[in-house]
Amino acid sequence: MSDREDALADWLADHDVDHDWTIAPALAAAGVDTAWCERVAAVLPGPALGAGLEWAAGAVSVAALLAEVEDSTRRVSELVAAVKSYSQMDRASLQYVDVVEGIDSTLVMLGHKIGPGVEVVRAYGADVPRVEAHAGELNQVWTSIVDNALDAMDGTGTLRVATGTEGDDVVVEISDTGPGMAPEVAARAFEAFFTTKDVGEGTGLGLDTARRIVVDRHGGRIDIDSRPGRTVLRVRIPLRGTR
Numbered sequence: 748m749s750d751r752e753d754a755l756a757d758w759l760a761d762h763d764v765d766h767d768w769t770i771a772p773a774l775a776a777a778g779v780d781t782a783w784c785e786r787v788a789a790v791l792p793g794p795a796l797g798a799g800l801e802w803a804a805g806a807v808s809v810a811a812l813l814a815e816v817e818d819s820t821r822r823v824s825e826l827v828a829a830v831k832s833y834s835q836m837d838r839a840s841l842q843y844v845d846v847v848e849g850i851d852s853t854l855v856m857l858g859h860k861i862g863p864g865v866e867v868v869r870a871y872g873a874d875v876p877r878v879e880a881h882a883g884e885l886n887q888v889w890t891s892i893v894d895n896a897l898d899a900m901d902g903t904g905t906l907r908v909a910t911g912t913e914g915d916d917v918v919v920e921i922s923d924t925g926p927g928m929a930p931e932v933a934a935r936a937f938e939a940f941f942t943t944k945d946v947g948e949g950t951g952l953g954l955d956t957a958r959r960i961v962v963d964r965h966g967g968r969i970d971i972d973s974r975p976g977r978t979v980l981r982v983r984i985p986l987r988g989t990r
Contacts, residue, residue, distance in 0.1 A: 752774045758784055761979075773804035776811060815895040829855035843883040844885060846917055846984070850908055853889040857897065864903040872911035878966055879987045888969075890956045891920045892980045894952075899925030899978065914969070916983040928973040936971055 752849040754777035757766035762784075774784075784800070792801040829852045854867065861867060896906055906926035912920050928936065936939045940954040954969070961967040963981055 748775055749782060754781055755779065755784065757863075759800070762796060762987060764800055766797075766801060770800055770804040770894065773808045773811075774800070776889050777807040779803075796827060817845045823906065826855065828852075840881055841879065842882060844880045845877050846885065847871050847875065847910055847918055848881060849886050850889050850910070850919070853886055853893060854908075857890065857893055860894070860897045861906070862902045865897065866905045867873060868905060868907040870907060870909035872909070875910050875912055876918055876986060878917050878965075879983060881960075882963060885984070886959050889919075889921070891957045892982075894977070895918045896925065896980075898922035899923050901925070913983070917986065919982045919984070920979055922977060922979040924976055925978060927975040927978050928971065933971050933973050937969070961971045 751770050755774055756771040759771060780849065787799060787803075788796050791815050854861070893906070893908075900906070900923050907920075907922045909920040909922075937954050937958040941955075958969055961984065962968045966985050970981045970988045972979045972981065
């Protein structure tokens with residue numbers, strides 16, 4: 748892009764086109780080369796050449812800005828929808844919840860932590876029923892698990908989220924390809940106030956809140972299966988909530 752811009756600027760200067768420093772970047776961004784300019788020069792000789800190229804540069808700049816505004820508007824709309832879904836600010840406390848919707852909104856909220864080195868694999872089962880649950884609380888569970896998985900992988904690896912059903916339960920599995928937990932860490936992961944992180948870093952491995960939400964509030968179950976290169980947290984939520 749830089750080489751094309753320099754070549755265009757030189758061509759414009761050689762052809763006595765004014766404002767080459769503003770015209771060249773816009774044309775280069777649009778993929779224009781000097782051969783295209785030569786064809787324009789054949790059609791617009793003399794003073795008309797500068798006016799024509801300036802008009803073309805302005806047109807492509809406006810088109811690029813409109814595309815950027817459209818993309819930005821779409822992204823803002825998606826973020827607002829994700830925040831609304833994540834916070835559950837307009838919904839009743841106990842309701843029938845689509846766990847996939849909650850997981851997806853959580854992934855959007857944590858998007859800033861999902862770098863280019865992390866691949867997110869969604870393995871959502873077909874026809875997974877809604878569960879009667881406290882949606883905002885379940886989102887806290889997904890946030891804690893996903894955040895810990897991303898921290899464990901330290902910017903490189905695969906985050907896999909799978910959903911399915913077993914009997915009267917909806918099952919969510921969130922796995923990472925990090926180094927895994929030592930047995931003594933996994934044994935204490937659900938203890939209150941337990942963490943392996945420094946003060947102010949992440950949500951810690953203290954999954955006590957997640958355990959209380961899943962087990963005490965919803966009558967479910969949460970388990971850890973960890974070994975080097977693969978850690979899976981498996982959450983079971985009954986179709987009908989208990990509280």
